[in-house]
Amino acid sequence: MKILLRRKDLKKMLDHTKKISPKEACGIILGTFEGDFATVERIKNTRNVLNSSVRFQIHPEDFINALNEAERMGWEVIGFYHSHPAKACPSAVDERFMRLWPDKIWVIVSLIDHSLGAYIFGEKMEEVEIEII
Numbered sequence: 001m002k003i004l005l006r007r008k009d010l011k012k013m014l015d016h017t018k019k020i021s022p023k024e025a026c027g028i029i030l031g032t033f034e035g036d037f038a039t040v041e042r043i044k045n046t047r048n049v050l051n052s053s054v055r056f057q058i059h060p061e062d063f064i065n066a067l068n069e070a071e072r073m074g075w076e077v078i079g080f081y082h083s084h085p086a087k088a089c090p091s092a093v094d095e096r097f098m099r100l101w102p103d104k105i106w107v108i109v110s111l112i113d114h115s116l117g118a119y120i121f122g123e124k125m126e127e128v129e130i131e132i133i
């Protein structure tokens, strides 16, 4: 699996992450799946209702808005992103939620160096290659 991310969408995600830091930023990734490729069409920055530096929960109103936009545009939710005060790999809590959202891509932004990691939990945890286009 590979995720294709446009430079402007990467910037939108990183800008939001930096603005919210040291709180965890979160968002919904809309786009399309085609074979082994996921193409990002829109990054929806969302409110973290937990207002926490170690946990996130997407505001339900932002979630509904993103779903409506996906439906209107013929896209789907291809995944979620959030920031970490640590390395860009899934925590135990992330893994628990990833199991509840199988086949969605989780992009994690490290607040340490703004590096990105992407993961998907199908039958097991797998890393997703990120290609900036």
Ligand SMILES: [Zn+2]
Residues within 6 Å of the ligand: 082, 083, 084, 090, 091, 094, 108
């Ligand atoms: Zn996390």
